[in-house]
Amino acid sequence: MRKSLLLTIAFLVSFAGMPSKSADLTLCWAAWDPANALVELSKDFEEQSGHNMSFEFVPWPNFADRMLNELNSGGKLCDLMIGDSQWIGGSAEAGHYVKLNDFFDAEGITMDDFIPATVKGYAEWPKGTPNFWALPAFGDVVGWTYRKDWFERPELQAEYKDKYGRDLDVPQTLAELKDIAEFFQGREIDGKTVYGAAIYTERGSEGITMGVTNALYNYGFEYGNPNSPYELEGFVNSDGAVKGLEYYKELYDCCTPPGSSDWYMSESIDAFRSGLVALQMNFAFIWPGVHADPNVGGDRSGYFPNPAGPGGHFAQLGGQGISVVSYSGEQEAALEYIKWFAQEEVQKKWWELGGYSALRAVVEDPGFVTSQPYAQTFLDSMAIVKDFWAEPAYASLLLAMQDRVHKYVIAGQGTAQEALDGLVEDWIEVFEDEGKL
Amino acid sequence: MKVSPLQKAAEATPQKLGRSIRGLSDRAIAWIFVTPTILLLLAINIFPLIWTIRLSFTNYRANRPNADIKFIGLRNYERILTDSDIWQTMQATAHFLFWTLLLQVVIGFALAWLINRKFKGNGLWTTIIVLPMMLSPAVVGNFWTFLYQPQIGLFNYLISFLTTIDPSSFTMIGEVNLAPWAIVIVDTWMWTPFVMLICLAGLRSIPDYIYEAAECDRASSWRQFWTITIPMVLPFLMLAVLFRGIENFKMFDLVVLLTGGGPGSTTELTSINLKREAFEKWRTGYASAYAVILFVTMFGLASIYVKALNKVKDR
Secondary structure, eight states: OHHHHHHHHHHHHHHHTSOSSOOEEEEEEESSHHHHHHHHHHHHHHHHHOOEEEEEEEOHHHHHHHHHHHHHTTOOSOSEEEEEGGGHHHHHHTTOBOOOHHHHHHHTOOGGGBOHHHIIIIIBSSTTSSOBSOEEEEOOBEEEEEEHHHHTOHHHHHHHHHHHSSOSOOOSBHHHHHHHHHHHTTEEETTEEEEEEEOOOOOSSSHHHHHHHHHHHHHTOOSSBTTBTTOOTTTTTOHHHHHHHHHHHHHHHHHSOTTOTTOOHHHHHHHHHTTOEEEEEEEGGGHHHHHHOTTTOGGGEEEEEOOBBTTBOOEEBOOEEEEEBTTOSOHHHHHHHHHHHTSHHHHHHHHHHTOOOOBHHHHTSTTHHHHSTTHHHHHHHHTTEEOOOOSTTHHHHHHHHHHHHHHHHTTOOSOHHHHHHHHHHHHHHHHHHTTOO | OOOOHHHHHHHHSOHHHHHHHHTOOHHHHHHHHHHHHHHHHIIIIIHHHHHHHHHTTBOOOTTOTTSOOOBOTTHHHHHHHTOHHHHHHHHHHHHHHHHHHHHHHHHHHHHHHHHHSOOTTHHHHHHHHHHHHHSOHHHHHHHHHHHTOTTTOHHHHHHHHHHOOOGGGOOTTTSTTTHHHHHHHHHHHHHHHHHHHHHHHHHHTSOHHHHHHHHHTTOOHHHHIIIIIHHHHHHHHHHHHHHHHHHHHTOOHHHHHHTTTOSTTTTOOHHHHHHHHHHTSOOHHHHHHHHHHHHHHHHHHHHHHHHHHHHHHHO
């Protein structure tokens, strides 16, 4: 009798520890390789919590359009949103995301445990203040992939040394990168014509901006006066910035495959995997896929951070934080997911599955740098990141830059100085409309 | 006794309703039937139009539902009409409209003329020719993107075969001087069959006896073409131009898939530009003013054109 009573109590207690009801949670993100890894990872959450997870993944070129429409219309489709880093300002101010400070405090989650650049980039608004609207979910940064097997060919090494007076190796500067791209442009390798570099040139969403900033930052471009916000003149269109923009156009003109006038992530991946280019600019998320590729994977490819320029050493930040959508009817369960996701064990598994964890305990682990051939490059790149505007009006700022830069770099209209002067005018107009100037 | 449908309807009408409408005139009953449709039209056409006009005088942004909406008078209109980028998109649209209409009318009429000749396999050729217009613009946009590929595209190889130019030396959708023609070619390929079908209907509506009479009068084929065929097909041709003109003025999907509006903004047509302003930059007030300007332009042009069409038909 006593034994059965104990069993009954144990049974009831075990039920009391479980969530009151199982919820159907929908997580929204971009349709790309890491999303598949997250589906795999989330199976553990479903098992542990009893909640059902479903996913809404949208291809990158339509991701912002689709999801921002969803948020702006107060849609209830997404309970959890892994939104782009630049959305944080708008989503925080428009009330799309739930503020997470109290939740973090209650659950003992501290932002000190995450890579500082990801906290600033993905979670904070206003920047530099301890107001958190997301948990850093996926660290990402623009870096480079190169054909290591081509670089190691003795005949190419000898020819390169003759021509440029240095070894054919990972470039340390943007000027060296251009030399290497020029060297490979139009070359016959294994009976096939190959080209120098696949770079971002896409016009419709954010592509060319995510590419050109890697040159602009390193030649001295600033988003404004560091001491006086929104003072753009002389920073956005400084002499260094003009040289950076000219560099990107030269790189496009001299060293990219024909027909690459509207390329972003997927086109660059395809070009590299098909053996069309020696170098590829792309976000770090592609590296696990490149490493596993039967044609170019393993030792045939190498990885390096965006090279330095005369004005500094930076790389464009990518990546996203995970937020709870304020219109969700399942906020409790969504917060439960974030709590589960923030755990060290889960983050370790996230990295193993191909997701770039932003948790310091994972990336600072002594075994991390040797865990994958691109792990060190990821760490080096995350140490030099800079991000685009995260203002509520980021879309207008981004589209203005897309237009100005694409017109100069791809269409060859006007000069670099005119493009950046025009950009200053556009951005000032946006900030005036916003009431910030 | 045979009961007429009218009697049946009267018997089926509930007595209460019958009593209440007995005193109504035919006109009043007609209004009762038409009113729901009018209300529906007001709700889905007229109200949004009036609302758009109202928004066009404000700084409203749909992504800031809680922000203050300020009345800014004609500022949006002034900004649009003095914006050189907008005029550039207008030029791109005019280029696209002019060349697609011209090519589609000329080629469509020529094809209709050929198909109208009675020959073996006539039906099969008609089916083959109209195939492109049956495809989805999404499919057409994607496969022409492949056809235009410098490395693997058939189009470039065809040009190379005909001219000995290196196929990878030019990019139809990536070069400023070629991209506007790339979209014209694809739209012409897809929609010429539509113009052809309308012309064919026109050609087949001309009675044979008119040509027989002309032959009796010893009129040459050339003379018959200019004095019988063209005047009698002209209303059909003008109708085809009206349909294609309206469609191409709001062209979006095909061009977005082919060039995305680039390179630069070389192929950014007004509809693409408007979508970017409204749903990417979220300048709702500004985009409303832009839409009103486009609506007035299109409505004005279409009205003038329809008047001309009626005159031609009355002749």
